Amino acid sequence: xxxxxxxxxxxxxxxxxxxxxxxxxxxxxxxxxxxxxxxxxxxxxxxxxxxxxxxxxxxxxxxxxxxxxxxxxxxxxxxxxxxxxxxxxxxxxxxxxxxxxxxxxxxxxxxxxxxxxxxxxxxxxxxxxxxxxxxxxxxxxxxxxxxxxxxxxxxxxxxxxxxxxxxxxxxxxxxxxxxxxxxxxxxxxxxxxxxxxxxxxxxxxxxxxxxxxxxxxxxxxxxxxxxxxxxxxxxxxxxxxxxxxxxxxxxxxxxxxxxxxxxxxxxxxxxxxxxxxxxxxxxxxxxxxxxxxxxxxxxxxxxxxxxxxxxxxxxxxxxxxxxxxxxxxxxxxxxxxxxxxxxxxxxxxxxxxxxxxxxxxx
Ligand SMILES: *Cc1c(COP(=O)(O)O)cnc(C)c1O
Numbered sequence: 001x002x003x004x005x006x007x008x009x010x011x012x013x014x015x016x017x018x019x020x021x022x023x024x025x026x027x028x029x030x031x032x033x034x035x036x037x038x039x040x041x042x043x044x045x046x047x048x049x050x051x052x053x054x055x056x057x058x059x060x061x062x063x064x065x066x067x068x069x070x071x072x073x074x075x076x077x078x079x080x081x082x083x084x085x086x087x088x089x090x091x092x093x094x095x096x097x098x099x100x101x102x103x104x105x106x107x108x109x110x111x112x113x114x115x116x117x118x119x120x121x122x123x124x125x126x127x128x129x130x131x132x133x134x135x136x137x138x139x140x141x142x143x144x145x146x147x148x149x150x151x152x153x154x155x156x157x158x159x160x161x162x163x164x165x166x167x168x169x170x171x172x173x174x175x176x177x178x179x180x181x182x183x184x185x186x187x188x189x190x191x192x193x194x195x196x197x198x199x200x201x202x203x204x205x206x207x208x209x210x211x212x213x214x215x216x217x218x219x220x221x222x223x224x225x226x227x228x229x230x231x232x233x234x235x236x237x238x239x240x241x242x243x244x245x246x247x248x249x250x251x252x253x254x255x256x257x258x259x260x261x262x263x264x265x266x267x268x269x270x271x272x273x274x275x276x277x278x279x280x281x282x283x284x285x286x287x288x289x290x291x292x293x294x295x296x297x298x299x300x301x302x303x304x305x306x307x308x309x310x311x312x313x314x315x316x317x318x319x320x321x322x323x324x325x326x327x328x329x330x331x332x333x334x335x336x337x338x339x340x341x342x343x344x345x346x347x348x349x350x351x352x353x354x355x356x357x358x359x360x361x362x
Contacts, residue, residue, distance in 0.1 A: 005349050007336040008324030009154055009299060010177065010198035015341040018251045036247045041240055049250050050236070056253035060261055061179075063186050063209060070208040070228060071236040071246055076176045078226065079193040079206060080106040083148065083172055084114035085222040086229075087190075087214060091115075092145040095169070097122045097138045099160060100153030101330055102174060107148075118144070123158065131158065132291040138164030146170045146190060152178035154198060155328040157301025157335060158294050163188055170214060179207075180256060181298055181340060182266035190214050199298070199339040201249035204242035256340065265340045266297075272338045272347035273297040279351045285358035303333040306361075310334075313357060322353055 006013040029036045032045055039046045054069050063069065074082070083106070088094050093116035096107035100123070110117040122137040140147050147166045152159045154177040163171065170190020177198040186192065191210040197203035208228060215229045224230045230238055256265060277295055280286045280302050288295065288302045304313055313334065314326050327333040336350055 002321070004321045004323050005346050006323050007338070007342075007346075007350070009328070009335060009337045010195075011203050012198060012324075012337055012339055013341045014201070014248070014252060015255050018248065018255050018341075021251055022248060037244050039243065041237055041243050046243060046247075049247050050241075053246055053250035053253060056250065056257060057207070060253060060256060061184065061186055061209075066212050067186060067209050068212055068215065068228075068232045070210065070231045071241055072206045072208060072225075072231060073204065073239075073242055074226070075197075075203075075206055076102065076174060076193065076195040077105070077109070079174070079208065080109035081113065082208070082222075082226040082228070083146070083191070083193070084110045084117075085226055086218045087170070087172070088115050088145050088219075089217070090219065093118055093141070093143070095120060095140050095144045095147040097147060097149040097164065099123050099133055099150060100156035100158050101328070102153055102155065102176070103148070103150035106150065106174065110148075122149075126291060128291075129289065130291040131156070131289055131294070133158060133160055133162075133294045135160075135162050135164060138166075140164075140166045140169045144169050146172050148172045148174075150174040150176075152176075152181075152296055152298060154296075154299050154337075155301075155331055155335075157290055157296045157299045159296040159298075160294070170211070177337075177339075178296075178298055180253075180262055180265060181269050183262050196245055196249055198337075199341075200252055201245045204245035205249065268344065269297040269338065269340070272342065272344055273300060275344075275347045275351055276300045276336065276338070276354075279354060283354070283358055285361070286354065298337060298339050300336045300338060301327060301331070301333060302335075307332075309361060316357060317353060320353055322350065325350075 026035050095118050097120050098104050107117050107119055120137050122134055123131050124134055126132045147169050151173050172191045173189050175192050176194040179194040193208050196205045218227045280288050286302050287305055317325050325334050325336050327335040
Protein backbone atom coordinates (compact mmCIF):
# COMPACT_ATOMS: atom_id res chain seq x y z
CA UNK A 1 0.00 0.00 0.00
CA UNK A 2 1.43 3.36 -0.94
CA UNK A 3 1.76 5.87 1.87
CA UNK A 4 -0.29 9.00 1.36
CA UNK A 5 -1.11 12.02 3.49
CA UNK A 6 -4.82 12.66 3.13
CA UNK A 7 -5.93 16.28 3.59
CA UNK A 8 -9.41 15.89 2.11
CA UNK A 9 -12.12 17.90 3.87
CA UNK A 10 -14.72 15.15 3.91
CA UNK A 11 -15.04 12.30 3.48
CA UNK A 12 -11.63 12.36 5.02
CA UNK A 13 -9.03 10.20 6.69
CA UNK A 14 -9.97 8.13 9.71
CA UNK A 15 -7.58 6.93 12.40
CA UNK A 16 -5.46 4.00 11.20
CA UNK A 17 -6.38 2.07 14.35
CA UNK A 18 -10.08 2.48 13.59
CA UNK A 19 -9.68 1.39 9.96
CA UNK A 20 -7.67 -1.65 10.99
CA UNK A 21 -10.08 -2.69 13.71
CA UNK A 22 -12.97 -2.45 11.23
CA UNK A 23 -11.01 -4.48 8.70
CA UNK A 24 -10.23 -7.14 11.26
CA UNK A 25 -13.82 -7.67 12.25
CA UNK A 26 -15.41 -7.01 8.87
CA UNK A 27 -16.30 -10.65 8.14
CA UNK A 28 -16.91 -11.73 11.70
CA UNK A 29 -18.15 -9.20 14.21
CA UNK A 30 -17.51 -10.37 17.77
CA UNK A 31 -17.88 -14.04 16.94
CA UNK A 32 -21.32 -13.70 15.34
CA UNK A 33 -20.05 -15.21 12.09
CA UNK A 34 -21.48 -12.13 10.35
CA UNK A 35 -20.11 -8.73 9.51
CA UNK A 36 -21.59 -5.63 11.15
CA UNK A 37 -23.02 -4.60 7.78
CA UNK A 38 -24.85 -7.94 7.63
CA UNK A 39 -26.56 -7.60 10.99
CA UNK A 40 -30.13 -6.48 11.44
CA UNK A 41 -30.25 -3.01 12.93
CA UNK A 42 -32.61 -4.48 15.53
CA UNK A 43 -30.34 -7.37 16.47
CA UNK A 44 -29.02 -7.39 20.02
CA UNK A 45 -25.47 -7.12 18.67
CA UNK A 46 -26.13 -4.01 16.63
CA UNK A 47 -28.29 -2.41 19.32
CA UNK A 48 -25.33 -2.71 21.62
CA UNK A 49 -23.14 -0.81 19.15
CA UNK A 50 -25.81 1.85 18.70
CA UNK A 51 -26.25 2.39 22.43
CA UNK A 52 -22.53 2.42 23.04
CA UNK A 53 -21.99 5.08 20.36
CA UNK A 54 -24.60 7.28 21.98
CA UNK A 55 -23.17 6.76 25.46
CA UNK A 56 -19.66 7.60 24.25
CA UNK A 57 -20.84 10.71 22.45
CA UNK A 58 -22.70 11.83 25.57
CA UNK A 59 -19.65 11.22 27.70
CA UNK A 60 -17.13 12.88 25.37
CA UNK A 61 -19.25 15.97 24.79
CA UNK A 62 -20.70 16.03 28.27
CA UNK A 63 -24.24 16.19 26.85
CA UNK A 64 -26.78 17.11 29.54
CA UNK A 65 -29.57 14.62 30.21
CA UNK A 66 -32.27 16.95 28.87
CA UNK A 67 -30.82 16.62 25.36
CA UNK A 68 -31.71 13.85 22.91
CA UNK A 69 -29.24 12.41 20.46
CA UNK A 70 -30.68 11.39 17.09
CA UNK A 71 -28.88 9.33 14.45
CA UNK A 72 -30.22 10.08 11.00
CA UNK A 73 -29.53 10.28 7.29
CA UNK A 74 -29.71 13.08 4.74
CA UNK A 75 -26.50 14.85 5.69
CA UNK A 76 -25.94 18.45 6.70
CA UNK A 77 -28.08 19.53 3.76
CA UNK A 78 -30.96 17.43 5.03
CA UNK A 79 -30.75 19.20 8.37
CA UNK A 80 -30.80 22.61 6.63
CA UNK A 81 -34.40 21.65 5.79
CA UNK A 82 -35.12 19.72 8.99
CA UNK A 83 -34.26 22.70 11.21
CA UNK A 84 -36.99 25.04 9.89
CA UNK A 85 -39.40 22.12 9.46
CA UNK A 86 -38.97 21.27 13.14
CA UNK A 87 -38.59 24.71 14.67
CA UNK A 88 -40.01 27.46 12.49
CA UNK A 89 -43.72 28.18 12.93
CA UNK A 90 -45.67 28.89 9.74
CA UNK A 91 -45.65 32.66 10.28
CA UNK A 92 -42.50 32.88 12.37
CA UNK A 93 -39.01 33.94 11.48
CA UNK A 94 -35.45 32.84 12.23
CA UNK A 95 -32.10 34.65 12.32
CA UNK A 96 -29.25 33.28 10.25
CA UNK A 97 -25.74 34.38 11.19
CA UNK A 98 -23.73 33.86 8.02
CA UNK A 99 -19.97 33.43 8.25
CA UNK A 100 -19.30 31.43 5.09
CA UNK A 101 -20.48 28.94 2.51
CA UNK A 102 -22.39 26.46 4.64
CA UNK A 103 -24.31 28.93 6.78
CA UNK A 104 -25.30 30.71 3.57
CA UNK A 105 -26.59 27.42 2.15
CA UNK A 106 -28.62 26.85 5.33
CA UNK A 107 -30.05 30.38 5.09
CA UNK A 108 -31.05 29.82 1.46
CA UNK A 109 -32.71 26.51 2.18
CA UNK A 110 -34.93 28.12 4.80
CA UNK A 111 -35.51 31.32 2.84
CA UNK A 112 -36.43 29.61 -0.42
CA UNK A 113 -38.63 26.85 0.94
CA UNK A 114 -39.80 27.22 4.49
CA UNK A 115 -40.36 30.75 5.66
CA UNK A 116 -38.90 34.00 6.81
CA UNK A 117 -35.16 33.79 7.32
CA UNK A 118 -33.31 36.95 8.27
CA UNK A 119 -29.80 37.18 6.89
CA UNK A 120 -27.10 38.64 9.13
CA UNK A 121 -23.77 38.99 7.33
CA UNK A 122 -21.30 38.34 10.12
CA UNK A 123 -17.94 38.55 8.37
CA UNK A 124 -16.19 41.52 6.80
CA UNK A 125 -12.89 42.30 5.12
CA UNK A 126 -10.76 44.30 7.54
CA UNK A 127 -8.25 47.02 6.69
CA UNK A 128 -5.51 44.42 6.19
CA UNK A 129 -7.61 42.57 3.62
CA UNK A 130 -8.38 39.73 6.03
CA UNK A 131 -11.78 38.20 6.61
CA UNK A 132 -12.95 38.51 10.15
CA UNK A 133 -15.97 37.38 12.14
CA UNK A 134 -17.98 40.27 13.56
CA UNK A 135 -19.77 38.92 16.61
CA UNK A 136 -21.54 42.23 17.16
CA UNK A 137 -23.63 41.40 14.07
CA UNK A 138 -24.93 38.25 15.73
CA UNK A 139 -27.99 39.86 17.27
CA UNK A 140 -31.31 38.12 17.47
CA UNK A 141 -34.41 39.92 16.30
CA UNK A 142 -37.57 40.21 18.38
CA UNK A 143 -39.63 37.03 18.36
CA UNK A 144 -37.18 34.85 16.42
CA UNK A 145 -37.95 31.12 16.63
CA UNK A 146 -34.24 30.35 16.60
CA UNK A 147 -30.85 31.72 15.63
CA UNK A 148 -28.60 29.69 13.38
CA UNK A 149 -24.86 29.58 12.86
CA UNK A 150 -22.15 27.30 11.50
CA UNK A 151 -19.32 27.04 14.01
CA UNK A 152 -16.65 25.89 11.60
CA UNK A 153 -16.97 26.99 7.98
CA UNK A 154 -15.26 24.06 6.27
CA UNK A 155 -14.98 25.76 2.87
CA UNK A 156 -13.78 29.15 4.06
CA UNK A 157 -11.55 28.00 6.89
CA UNK A 158 -13.32 30.27 9.38
CA UNK A 159 -14.07 29.01 12.87
CA UNK A 160 -16.11 30.87 15.49
CA UNK A 161 -14.50 30.53 18.90
CA UNK A 162 -17.04 32.82 20.55
CA UNK A 163 -20.78 32.34 20.80
CA UNK A 164 -23.40 35.04 20.54
CA UNK A 165 -25.70 35.70 23.45
CA UNK A 166 -29.11 34.85 22.04
CA UNK A 167 -30.96 35.03 25.36
CA UNK A 168 -34.06 32.83 25.28
CA UNK A 169 -33.83 32.28 21.53
CA UNK A 170 -32.39 28.80 20.94
CA UNK A 171 -29.07 28.78 19.14
CA UNK A 172 -28.88 26.06 16.48
CA UNK A 173 -25.40 25.18 15.29
CA UNK A 174 -23.89 23.23 12.43
CA UNK A 175 -20.75 21.59 13.80
CA UNK A 176 -20.21 19.17 10.92
CA UNK A 177 -16.48 19.74 10.70
CA UNK A 178 -15.46 20.65 14.23
CA UNK A 179 -17.52 18.39 16.45
CA UNK A 180 -15.24 16.48 18.83
CA UNK A 181 -12.22 18.60 17.90
CA UNK A 182 -12.49 20.65 21.09
CA UNK A 183 -14.67 20.82 24.20
CA UNK A 184 -17.99 22.61 23.81
CA UNK A 185 -20.71 23.58 26.23
CA UNK A 186 -23.74 21.79 24.79
CA UNK A 187 -26.08 23.58 27.21
CA UNK A 188 -25.49 26.82 25.27
CA UNK A 189 -27.29 25.36 22.25
CA UNK A 190 -30.87 24.49 21.40
CA UNK A 191 -29.59 21.96 18.88
CA UNK A 192 -26.34 20.91 17.27
CA UNK A 193 -26.26 19.06 13.96
CA UNK A 194 -23.37 17.38 12.22
CA UNK A 195 -22.72 15.06 9.32
CA UNK A 196 -20.27 12.37 10.43
CA UNK A 197 -18.18 12.34 7.26
CA UNK A 198 -16.09 15.27 8.41
CA UNK A 199 -14.00 13.85 11.18
CA UNK A 200 -16.15 11.11 12.76
CA UNK A 201 -17.02 8.24 10.42
CA UNK A 202 -17.61 7.33 6.77
CA UNK A 203 -20.38 9.30 5.02
CA UNK A 204 -23.95 8.20 5.56
CA UNK A 205 -25.05 9.37 8.97
CA UNK A 206 -26.04 12.71 10.45
CA UNK A 207 -26.43 13.44 14.14
CA UNK A 208 -28.77 15.90 15.84
CA UNK A 209 -28.33 16.75 19.49
CA UNK A 210 -31.49 18.57 20.54
CA UNK A 211 -32.84 19.97 23.78
CA UNK A 212 -36.00 18.07 24.62
CA UNK A 213 -38.27 21.09 25.00
CA UNK A 214 -37.69 21.85 21.31
CA UNK A 215 -39.28 18.58 20.22
CA UNK A 216 -42.93 18.42 19.21
CA UNK A 217 -42.99 21.70 17.26
CA UNK A 218 -42.64 20.28 13.75
CA UNK A 219 -44.90 21.42 10.97
CA UNK A 220 -47.70 19.08 9.97
CA UNK A 221 -46.16 18.46 6.56
CA UNK A 222 -42.67 17.77 7.92
CA UNK A 223 -41.74 14.35 6.49
CA UNK A 224 -41.72 11.82 9.33
CA UNK A 225 -38.16 10.88 8.45
CA UNK A 226 -37.06 14.46 9.17
CA UNK A 227 -39.24 14.92 12.21
CA UNK A 228 -37.01 14.96 15.29
CA UNK A 229 -39.87 13.89 17.58
CA UNK A 230 -40.59 10.85 15.42
CA UNK A 231 -36.92 9.91 15.31
CA UNK A 232 -36.70 10.35 19.06
CA UNK A 233 -39.75 8.20 19.67
CA UNK A 234 -38.34 5.41 17.51
CA UNK A 235 -34.84 5.75 19.00
CA UNK A 236 -33.39 6.65 15.60
CA UNK A 237 -34.72 3.45 14.08
CA UNK A 238 -37.86 4.78 12.39
CA UNK A 239 -36.24 3.62 9.17
CA UNK A 240 -33.14 1.49 8.62
CA UNK A 241 -30.21 3.53 9.87
CA UNK A 242 -26.81 3.65 8.22
CA UNK A 243 -25.44 0.81 10.32
CA UNK A 244 -21.90 0.87 8.96
CA UNK A 245 -21.43 4.55 9.61
CA UNK A 246 -22.92 4.19 13.10
CA UNK A 247 -20.55 1.33 13.88
CA UNK A 248 -17.53 3.22 12.57
CA UNK A 249 -18.52 6.25 14.61
CA UNK A 250 -18.57 4.00 17.66
CA UNK A 251 -15.03 2.77 16.95
CA UNK A 252 -13.82 6.31 16.43
CA UNK A 253 -15.43 7.57 19.63
CA UNK A 254 -13.68 4.78 21.54
CA UNK A 255 -10.42 5.84 19.91
CA UNK A 256 -10.93 9.47 20.96
CA UNK A 257 -11.74 8.39 24.50
CA UNK A 258 -8.67 6.16 24.70
CA UNK A 259 -6.45 9.11 23.83
CA UNK A 260 -7.88 11.39 26.48
CA UNK A 261 -11.08 12.77 24.94
CA UNK A 262 -11.82 16.06 23.24
CA UNK A 263 -9.43 18.03 25.42
CA UNK A 264 -6.55 16.02 24.00
CA UNK A 265 -7.99 16.38 20.48
CA UNK A 266 -8.00 20.13 21.01
CA UNK A 267 -4.38 20.13 22.15
CA UNK A 268 -3.34 18.23 19.04
CA UNK A 269 -5.43 20.35 16.70
CA UNK A 270 -3.99 23.54 18.12
CA UNK A 271 -0.45 22.18 17.69
CA UNK A 272 -1.02 21.05 14.09
CA UNK A 273 -2.79 24.16 12.87
CA UNK A 274 -0.34 26.47 14.62
CA UNK A 275 2.55 24.78 12.87
CA UNK A 276 0.93 25.28 9.48
CA UNK A 277 -0.31 28.85 10.01
CA UNK A 278 2.96 29.95 11.58
CA UNK A 279 4.83 28.85 8.50
CA UNK A 280 2.30 30.33 6.06
CA UNK A 281 2.42 33.60 7.97
CA UNK A 282 6.21 33.71 7.83
CA UNK A 283 6.37 33.07 4.11
CA UNK A 284 5.92 35.63 1.35
CA UNK A 285 5.04 32.88 -1.11
CA UNK A 286 1.68 32.01 0.48
CA UNK A 287 -1.10 33.98 2.04
CA UNK A 288 -3.86 33.33 4.54
CA UNK A 289 -6.86 35.59 4.07
CA UNK A 290 -8.48 35.04 7.45
CA UNK A 291 -7.83 37.07 10.59
CA UNK A 292 -5.66 35.11 13.03
CA UNK A 293 -8.36 34.90 15.71
CA UNK A 294 -10.88 33.28 13.34
CA UNK A 295 -8.69 30.71 11.59
CA UNK A 296 -10.08 27.21 11.60
CA UNK A 297 -8.01 24.67 13.48
CA UNK A 298 -9.14 21.89 11.20
CA UNK A 299 -9.46 23.41 7.71
CA UNK A 300 -6.40 25.48 6.83
CA UNK A 301 -7.38 27.58 3.83
CA UNK A 302 -4.63 29.47 2.03
CA UNK A 303 -3.56 30.79 -1.34
CA UNK A 304 -0.41 30.80 -3.37
CA UNK A 305 0.43 34.43 -4.06
CA UNK A 306 1.02 33.45 -7.66
CA UNK A 307 -2.21 31.63 -8.44
CA UNK A 308 -0.90 30.55 -11.84
CA UNK A 309 1.09 27.92 -9.95
CA UNK A 310 -2.03 26.30 -8.44
CA UNK A 311 -2.23 23.29 -10.76
CA UNK A 312 1.47 22.63 -10.44
CA UNK A 313 1.23 22.88 -6.65
CA UNK A 314 -1.55 20.30 -6.49
CA UNK A 315 0.20 17.97 -8.96
CA UNK A 316 3.53 18.26 -7.18
CA UNK A 317 1.82 17.58 -3.86
CA UNK A 318 0.25 14.43 -5.23
CA UNK A 319 3.62 13.24 -6.54
CA UNK A 320 4.94 13.62 -3.01
CA UNK A 321 2.05 11.73 -1.46
CA UNK A 322 0.03 14.78 -0.31
CA UNK A 323 -3.57 14.32 -1.43
CA UNK A 324 -6.64 16.56 -1.18
CA UNK A 325 -5.01 19.97 -0.80
CA UNK A 326 -7.03 21.74 -3.47
CA UNK A 327 -9.55 24.26 -2.13
CA UNK A 328 -13.33 23.89 -2.45
CA UNK A 329 -14.60 24.73 -5.91
CA UNK A 330 -16.63 27.76 -4.79
CA UNK A 331 -13.56 29.45 -3.32
CA UNK A 332 -10.50 28.18 -5.20
CA UNK A 333 -7.08 28.33 -3.59
CA UNK A 334 -5.87 25.58 -1.28
CA UNK A 335 -7.19 23.83 1.78
CA UNK A 336 -5.50 21.30 4.01
CA UNK A 337 -7.78 19.60 6.51
CA UNK A 338 -6.17 18.48 9.74
CA UNK A 339 -8.91 16.62 11.57
CA UNK A 340 -8.54 14.48 14.68
CA UNK A 341 -7.21 11.51 12.73
CA UNK A 342 -4.33 13.50 11.22
CA UNK A 343 -1.20 12.91 13.28
CA UNK A 344 1.15 15.79 14.12
CA UNK A 345 3.50 14.32 11.54
CA UNK A 346 0.90 15.14 8.86
CA UNK A 347 1.25 18.84 9.67
CA UNK A 348 5.05 18.55 9.58
CA UNK A 349 4.94 16.82 6.20
CA UNK A 350 2.68 19.56 4.88
CA UNK A 351 4.94 22.37 6.10
CA UNK A 352 7.94 20.59 4.61
CA UNK A 353 6.23 20.39 1.27
CA UNK A 354 5.12 24.03 1.42
CA UNK A 355 8.71 25.07 2.08
CA UNK A 356 10.16 22.95 -0.71
CA UNK A 357 7.62 24.12 -3.24
CA UNK A 358 8.20 27.76 -2.34
CA UNK A 359 11.99 27.33 -2.57
CA UNK A 360 11.73 25.67 -5.97
CA UNK A 361 9.62 28.51 -7.38
CA UNK A 362 11.45 31.54 -6.08
C1 LIG B 1 -19.92 19.30 4.48
C2 LIG B 1 -20.70 20.22 5.28
C3 LIG B 1 -22.08 20.33 5.11
C4 LIG B 1 -22.84 19.56 4.08
O1 LIG B 1 -22.92 18.25 4.45
P1 LIG B 1 -23.64 17.13 3.56
O2 LIG B 1 -23.64 15.97 4.48
O3 LIG B 1 -22.82 16.96 2.34
O4 LIG B 1 -25.01 17.62 3.25
C5 LIG B 1 -22.76 21.21 5.93
N1 LIG B 1 -22.12 21.94 6.85
C6 LIG B 1 -20.79 21.87 7.03
C7 LIG B 1 -20.15 22.71 8.08
C8 LIG B 1 -20.03 21.01 6.26
O5 LIG B 1 -18.72 20.92 6.45
